[in-house]
Amino acid sequence: MASDGRKQPPWIPPQARPDAQLPRLKIYNSLTRSKDDFVPVDPTGRMVTWYACGPTVYEDAHLGHAKNYVSTDIIRRIMKDYFGFRVKFVMNTTDIDDKIILQGRQQYLLARFKQEHATEDDSVSDSILAEAKAAFRHYIGKNLPSLPSDTSPETFPEAADKAYKEKAEPSPLADAATAKQGQQGQAVTVADLLLKAHIGTARSAVEALQAPGKLPEFFTKTDDILLPYLDALHGAEMDSNNHKIYLELTQKFERRFFEDMNALNVLAPDQLTRVTEYVPQIVRFVEKIVANGFGYATPEGSVYFDIDSFEKAGHSYSRLEPWNKNDPALQADGEGSLSKGRSMKRSENHFALWKASKPGEPAWPSPWGHGRPGWHIECSAMxxxxxxxTIDIHSGGVDLRFPHHDNELAQSEAYWSTPGCQVQWTNYFIHMGQLRIRGLKMSKSLKNYTTIRTVLSQKEWSARSLRICFLLMPWQDGIEVTDELMKAVVSWEGKLNNFFLKSLDLWKHSSAGTTTMQELGMADQQLLSALDKAKADVDTALCDSFNTSAVMRILSDLVTESNSAEALSDQTVILLARWVTRIVTIFGLDPEGDLSNLVRIGWSGLDIPAPAKPYIYPASQLRDKVRTLAYSGSVDHTAIAKLADGITIAASTPVVESSKPYDQVLQQFRTNVKALAAQQAPAKDLLALCDQLRDVHLWNLGIYLEDRNNPQPALVRPLDKLLIEARAERESAGTAKAKAKLEQEARKAEREKELRERAKVDPLLMFRTSDEYLEWDESGIPTVDAAGNVVSKNRRKKLVKEWEKQKKRHDEWLPTQQAA
Incomplete structure (x- = not known):
């Protein structure tokens, strides 16, 4: 309550100092579910504080994490590099929670088990097999309860098919339902995916139990059943003071997480906080909440947040997602998997600030006994x-809104507020939409995810194409990766590649990179006007809650307009290219981007590899000259031979290993050119050789020569997805055309064969073999039908025409038979 007794509004807009210069920026704020004017706490309006919920580091990050952290990075870069804010960006890594405790403990116990049961010849001993069979029974008993209690590895396949056939293999209707949004539809799908994962784990174990093989392969197939089994047996025996078990796990995956972020060109946080390094501060934070009357300790040593007391004091709880305030499933998920069971909290919707550690769980000292932080308290305290x-911006994935961020808000306001003076802890909450598969977020437990490093290693996606994908969609919206979206990404990136390549080529050939002032024509003036409009439109879009999807359309349209304009001056194109370069650099699309370099054009990856340059450029130049002479009408073979002999290579001798493939292509091309010149080969053979260099030899080395109108030389460029897909489409169209032609020829041949067979029939007999008629005239034309009726005049007229056609065919066929 305010000092005058009135209830304060749920969100209080910050006030800027009158002389502060602020952009017209509005941010979609999850607290208000609307776009609010952005006003930092800093009186000057320049400094922005930002706290981002980081990863729980116990496994490799997946594409869902990429969506969250790349989207966050894009907004951070825009705030910093476009709007000019000084951003203090703080992020945490959760290095202790229920998932980490389970994972760390299980991995430790499994490693110990393997070490204790190692054999010299890697054979599977009877004791290992017995433990694995017990683990199998434990696993199916817990996760596949519909199976008979006496199910063995031998009977599992039949029992699983009988018990779970319909659920494990959803009908098409069930598959269609997976795309639906909403809690009910998702719950069904989650259950299906979990069931499939459990059945798959059990099947893998069955294979190993029935054919054990050697230990490494055996453990690969049984690890997932041994982990929970060993934890059930020995988990409670772990020393609660041995934090090393968990820190070894989290340090490994924290390092790998930041390696992934670096590969995605995500800026490192200005400050990183880890839960285990802030436990004393967390304890003090909880103590104050209790002292303020909003928390209470229970006899077993846990501390809970008292939502009822919080609301009675005039505060609002569950401000981000009030509709989920009493959702027991979300509340239970927020408490963690190790918190299941009876507790001594006063109400089911109260949540843990501090958890009394059970046997086998890590613990730290506190006034309430040995325990560990609750999940939500860590971010509030750090x-x-x-x-x-007061924080300007707090961010995270959309799935953190409730209960995590709602609980953070309540805890922090309970900590900072005093009677008569409520504190608004966070002014702007921004939540990134999820990357979804068939309507569901990616989840490690559901095994429906792909790790970032796997995706980048397979080359299907690059860090740039992933970022383009996220830029094309509103940051707060979920993304379903479809073929259409992938095509849009390839198209956008390919268009910018082409634009930058041609702009760079202009720049390089304009007085060694310096453009001379030219008189601007009408096309220049129109494009410069379009550029001014684009700048204004981009500013409007970015001020509209970082509307990058609109900016991407603006850039694409501007490049299209530039490509379609005729007689543009070099300086206009280069000016346009530099501005586009600045925007894509702000968006983080170039890991080598440098906003201080005002003359830079394009992004990295537009050039061919350095080891290729001394060989590929001479090869391209020779090819250009051969093509020019071949198209000249009268081919000068002597001149062509001299060109091949005159190629000079600015490269080291001997050729370094990395340059050998390119040198081989150049030397082979020179040899072939000289051979054709010596043979006085026609122009078409020379042109075919030039095409072969472009379409086969250089293509296989990841390089493409883009031919242009004379006198422009071919543009030497690396292959990109757009070129590869365009060629694949041409080849597919060519294959389809050839197939259609073959099918047409086959149909024609079949018709001709049929006509030849029909021509053999004597017209006198053609109607006599039919059951439709009873009588015929002397020519074999029917006169009475099978019912005894005289054939009508109209019907007879049609029959006569058929008879005459057949007689003509037969008469034409007879001479061929006589000749044969």
């Missing part, structure tokens, strides 16, 4: 410690 009592 953000308050390093930023203070």
């Amino acid at each position: 953000a308050s410690e390093v930023i203070g009592k």
Whole structure:
């Protein structure tokens, strides 16, 4: 309550100092579910504090994480490099929670089990097999309860098919339902995916139990059943003071997470906080919440947040997602998997601030006994410690809104507020939409995810194409990766590649990179006007809650307009290219981007490899000259031979290993050119050789020569997805055309064969073999039908025409038979 007794509004717009210069920026704020004017706490309006919920580091990051952190990075870069804010960006890594405790403990126990049961010849001993069979029974008993209790590895396949056939293999209607949004539709799908995962794990174990083989392969197939089994047996025996078990796991995956982020060109946080390094601060934070009357300890040593007392004091709880305030499933998920069972909290919707550690769980000292932080308290305490009592921006994935961020808000306001003075802990909450598969977010437990490093290693996606994908969609919306979206990404990136390549080529050939002032024509003036409009439109879009999808359309349209304009001056194209370069650099699309370099054009990856340059450029130049002479009408073979002999290579001797493939292509091309010149080969053979260099030899080396109108030389460029897909489409169209032609020829041949067979029939007999008629005239034309009726005049007229056609065919066929 305010000092005058009135209830304060749920969100209080920050006030800027009158002389502060602020952009017209609006941000979609999850607190208000609307776009609010952005006003930092900093009186000057320049400094922005930002706390981002980081990863729980116990496994490799997947594409869902990429969507969250790349989208966050894009907004951070826009705030910093476009709007000019000084952003203090703080992020945490959760290095202790229920998932980490389970994972760390299970991995430790499994490693110990393997070490204790190692054999010299890697054979599977009877004791290992017995333990694995017990683990199998434990696993199916817990996760596949519909199976008979006496199910063995031998009877599992039949039992699983009988018990779970319909659920494990959803009908088309069930598959269609998976795309539906909404809690009910998703719950059904989650259950289906979990069931499939459990059945798959059990099947893998069955294979190993029935044919054990050697230990490494055996453990690969049984690890997933041994982990929970060993934890059930020995998990409670772990020393609660041995934090090393968990830190070894989290340090490994924290390092790998930041390697992934670096590969995605995501900026490192200005400050990183880890839960285990802030436990004393967390304890003090909880103590104050209790002292303020909003928390209570229970006899077993846990501390809970009292939502009822919080609301009675005039605060609002569950401000981000009030509709989920009493959702027991989400509340239970927020408490963690190790918190299941009876507790001594006063109400089911109260949540843990501090958890009394059970046997086998890590623990730290506290006034309430040995325990560990609750999930939500970590961010409240760490953000308050390093930023203070008010944060400008708090971000995370959309799935964190409730209960995580709602609980953070309540805890932090309970900590910072005093009677008569409520504190608004976070002014702007921004939540990134999820990357979804068939309507569901990616999840490690559902096994429906692909890791970032796997995706980048397979070359299907690059860091740039992933970022383009996220830029094309509103950051707060979910993304379903479809073929249409992938095509849009390839098309956008390919268009910019082409534009930058041609702009760079213009720049390089304009007085060694310096453009001389030219008189601007009408086309230049129109394009410069379009550029001015694009700048204004981009500003409007970015001020509209970082509307990058609109900016991507603006850039694409501007490039299209430039490509379609005729008689543009070099300086206009280069000016346009530099501005587009600046925007894509702000968006983080170039890991080598440098906003201080005002003359830079394009992004990295537009050039061919350095080892190729001394060989490919001379090969391209020779090819250009051969093509020019071949198209001249009268081919000068002597001149062509001299050109091949005159190629000079600015390269080291001997050729370095990395340059050998390119040198081989150049030397072979020179040899072939000289051979054709010596043979006085026609122009078409020379042109075919030039095409072969472009379409086969260089293509296989990842290089393409883009032919242009004379006198422009071919543009030497690396292959990109757009070129590869365009060629694949041409080849597919060519294959389809050839197939259609063959099918047409086959149909024609079949018709001709049929006509030849029909021509053999004597017209006198053609109607006599039919059951439709009873009587015929002397020519074999029917006169009475099978019912005894005289054939009508109209019907007879048609029959006569058929008879005459057949007689003509037969008469034409007879001479061929006589000749044969």
